[in-house]
Amino acid sequence: MTRLSVNINKIATLRNARGGNTPNVCKMALDCERFGAEGITVHPRPDERHIRYQDVMDLKDLVTTEFNIEGYPTEDFIDLVLKAKPAQVTLVPDPPEAITSNAGWDTVANKDFLIEVINRFKAANIRTSIFVDTNLKNVEGAKATGTDRIELYTEPFADNYPNNPEEAVRPFAIAAEKAHKLGLGVNAGHDLSLENLKFFNENVPNLAEVSIGHALVADALYFGMENTVQMYLRCLK
Ligand SMILES: CC(=O)[C@@H](O)[C@H](O)COP(=O)(O)O
């Protein structure tokens, strides 16, 4: 069964709006786990506009499910991850000024860089995942970096789903199958939602994990966090 990792970036965005500690990011992570989440994801960005480096250090000993830290591997990010020792690190090629992640790695052009970074995390026994699109060259290139998993960048699926669900999901099913044949684990994320998650999960084989934040936190405004986590889990059954 596909596991649900709740991305709590947007809880930190709300907290940061006032400078205090409401809502409490650590408490929300623990509550999400209590409500059934099988992992907690954070994506500290260089400007700390949502998750701060200190949040990562505060969460590292509290999270008892899978702790997944995502981000661009600057030296500061690498140091942080090596200190926090999460279960998984997901490398994302997003430029600092990007509003959100907007592309996967070109794993061929960045092969040497990715190999070097991945080796540092592997030496610390941290599972690695790299964010890629569905281009099979990038999936094959991911294998050559030595990563344990890939995370498929699902925004193109989410965008096309309302027009043509079958066409939207097809490249993801093919990429996931290819990754599985190569011995890579398959995660997915970005813009997955209550609208599109069930269909994605039913049509993409070998999916180990999805990380979901933006839509899930927005849904929690209407349904409450406990109900919302349960609703997302039901899409993955
Ligand atoms: C890696 C990825 O897909 C992102 O979705 C991300 O982790 C979310 O980041 P923001 O919350 O900053 O949009």
Ligand SMILES: NCC(=O)COP(=O)(O)O
């Ligand atoms: N890796 C994707 C993630 O953590 C959450 O993305 P989103 O649901 O906030 O778009």
